[in-house]
Amino acid sequence: MARVGLALGVASALTGYLSHPRFYCNYVECCPRDGQRLNASGTAGAGGGRAAPELGRSLGSAARGVRALKAQLDNRLFGQHLAKDVVLKAVLGFSNNPSPKKPLMLSLHGWAGTGKNFLSQILAEQVHPAGLRSKYVHLFLATLHFPHHDQVKLYKEQLQNWIRGNVSACPSSVFIFDEMDKMHPGVIDAIKPFLDYYEEVDGVSYRKAIFIFLSNAGGDLINKAALDFWISGKRREDIQLKDLEALLSVGVFNNKNSGLWHSSIIDRNLIDYFVPFLPLEQRHVKMCVRAEMTARGYAVDENIVQAVADEMTYFPKEQRIYSDKGCKTVQAKLDIHEDLVMREMKARGVGQLLAAAHTSLKEIDAVSVRKV
Numbered sequence: 539m540a541r542v543g544l545a546l547g548v549a550s551a552l553t554g555y556l557s558h559p560r561f562y563c564n565y566v567e568c569c570p571r572d573g574q575r576l577n578a579s580g581t582a583g584a585g586g587g588r589a590a591p592e593l594g595r596s597l598g599s600a601a602r603g604v605r606a607l608k609a610q611l612d613n614r615l616f617g618q619h620l621a622k623d624v625v626l627k628a629v630l631g632f633s634n635n636p637s638p639k640k641p642l643m644l645s646l647h648g649w650a651g652t653g654k655n656f657l658s659q660i661l662a663e664q665v666h667p668a669g670l671r672s673k674y675v676h677l678f679l680a681t682l683h684f685p686h687h688d689q690v691k692l693y694k695e696q697l698q699n700w701i702r703g704n705v706s707a708c709p710s711s712v713f714i715f716d717e718m719d720k721m722h723p724g725v726i727d728a729i730k731p732f733l734d735y736y737e738e739v740d741g742v743s744y745r746k747a748i749f750i751f752l753s754n755a756g757g758d759l760i761n762k763a764a765l766d767f768w769i770s771g772k773r774r775e776d777i778q779l780k781d782l783e784a785l786l787s788v789g790v791f792n793n794k795n796s797g798l799w800h801s802s803i804i805d806r807n808l809i810d811y812f813v814p815f816l817p818l819e820q821r822h823v824k825m826c827v828r829a830e831m832t833a834r835g836y837a838v839d840e841n842i843v844q845a846v847a848d849e850m851t852y853f854p855k856e857q858r859i860y861s862d863k864g865c866k867t868v869q870a871k872l873d874i875h876e877d878l879v880m881r882e883m884k885a886r887g888v889g890q891l892l893a894a895a896h897t898s899l900k901e902i903d904a905v906s907v908r909k910v
């Protein structure tokens with residue numbers, strides 16, 4: 539009898555422990571519930587970021603989450619002081635607010651390879667540690683998911699259903715729309731009702747979701763502003779959001795190829811922040827090369843860093859200040875160098891083996907001679 543009681547006690551303690559969200563979420567991906575929208579662990583990526591989100595809200599945990607995000611951005615995102623500041627400010631406001639009036643909506647703009655996808659992934663990882671692999675993080679590519687101009691009506695319907703279904707399952711879902719500049723104008727207006735200041739739409743609240751648009755539209759305006767700063771001898775770090783924000787929103791609204799051309803989303807001021815990405819200089823490209831070498835487990839070799847940076851192309855043609863693909867081709871270029879380095883190391887390795895064998899043979903010969 540006592541044994542049965544003990545077994546029941548242990549079983550119920552175990553069930554209680556296993557059903558505790560914190561324990562459970564160490565092993566199964568969980569949707570952060572009420573208010574807990576940022577992972578305070580500060581770990582990045584699916585591998586290292588498996589720590590359970592801190593369930594149960596407190597301002598302290600939101601602040602820790604934002605600090606963790608700041609640390610990630612400080613360490614990993616180069617040359618983007620504006621994007622960093624704006625996103626941190628936006629996320630701090632959003633996660634400090636226990637009942638936001640609308641979802642967080644960010645529109646990221648800039649030249650290719652300047653870090654828009656990269657920053658979105660870092661942000662998504664803070665909400666859902668598995669990042670893009672999380673079932674609560676959704677990435678749409680205009681050319682892949684909405685390729686045909688004559689199917690806009692169908693896309694709108696599908697998009698609404700998809701978002702409704704996913705936010706019902708997880709209010710803190712993250713939706714990233716890449717290649718907005720290739721999106722047919724009008725498709726994106728389908729999500730306008732979800733971005734607006736409604737408490738609920740058909741019984742679903744979208745107020746804890748995060749929507750991120752990525753676009754090259756406005757990149758030329760940002761580049762021109764950055765170049766003007768450079769020409770007038772001012773520091774890049776002194777460019778302020780107010781120098782670019784109005785220029786961007788108007789530029790994007792009036793740009794037929796922005797995906798937001800005359801969009802009611804801009805019209806209704808539903809975009810919380812326009813986030814500008816500055817063109818990257820050679821020193822930033824070098825930082826990307828070093829980060830990539832370190833990530834691959836190599837000691838940083840400054841000769842290779844310089845060689846990769848030299849292979850990139852820069853604009854304007856005369857001054858050659860900004861990398862025209864940002865850091866985008868760094869990985870591919872490093873692959874080639876890595877190949878060369880490996881071959882050289884192998885060749886060196888074979889040479890060393892031969893030299894060692896030669897020495898051994900000589901030693902054997904010497905012993906044989908002595909024996910004779």
Ligand SMILES: Nc1ncnc2c1ncn2[C@@H]1O[C@H](COP(=O)(O)OP(=O)(O)OP(=O)(O)O)[C@@H](O)[C@H]1O
Pocket residue numbers: 614615616617618648649650651652653654655656657752753754826864865866
């Ligand atoms: N500012 C940056 N700091 C650190 N790494 C960067 C930065 N920009 C780009 N990278 C590196 O280059 C890769 C490609 O950049 P990313 O995909 O974020 O560019 P993008 O701005 O989204 O470009 P596109 O507009 O062409 O999609 C990233 O995965 C990252 O490794």
